[in-house]
Amino acid sequence: MATYTITELAKEFDITPRAIRFYEDQGLLSPKREGPSGRNRVYSARERTHLKxxxxxxxxxxxxxxxxxxxTMYDSPKDTEVQLQSFLEVLAKHRASLEQQREDIEIMLAEIKSHEDESRRLLEIAKKAK
Structure with missing residues (x-):
């Protein structure tokens, strides 16, 4: 069974070992500990998949x-219909949030353009008045 060190995973996924330790602290990864006082983390293929x-x-x-x-769904029994439905729900919720953010950004950009146009108009009036 393939195992990985924190350095190998960090290099493979182009992230820092600190990021991997953070995900471990968040309960997303659970490596085995080896060496003196369990100092060395050893990641299984499953942990690599969790990181991915x-x-x-x-x-x-x-x-x-x-x-x-x-x-967690990845670790559960392979009822793919339930897993896929749950994943679709997460994605739909996230899509709705992003679409709302996009709408808000478009409104803010329109307001900025309006202020820019008004500022340019006022600058032209000021130049003509000189």
Missing amino acids: LTLRGKRLGLSLSEIKHLV
């Missing part, structure tokens, strides 16, 4: 609790 799922969730903008839910 965690990083994928992070890229999607999911919260740590949503990511933890997905990682």
Whole structure:
């Protein structure tokens, strides 16, 4: 069975060992401990997959609790219909949130453009008055 060190995983996924320890603190990873006083972390293929799922969730903008839910589903019995339905619900909720943010950004950009246009208009009036 393949095992990985924290350094190997950090290098493979282009993240810091500190980030991996953070995910461990959050309960997303549970490596075995070896060596003197259990100092060395040893990650199994399953832990590597957990890290991969965690990083994928992070890229999607999911919260740590949503990511933890997905990682937990990965460990549950393979009822893929339930897992996929749950994943779709998480994605739908996240999509709605992002679409709302996009709408808010579009409104703010329109307001900024309006202020820019008004400022340019006032500058032109000031230049003509000189």
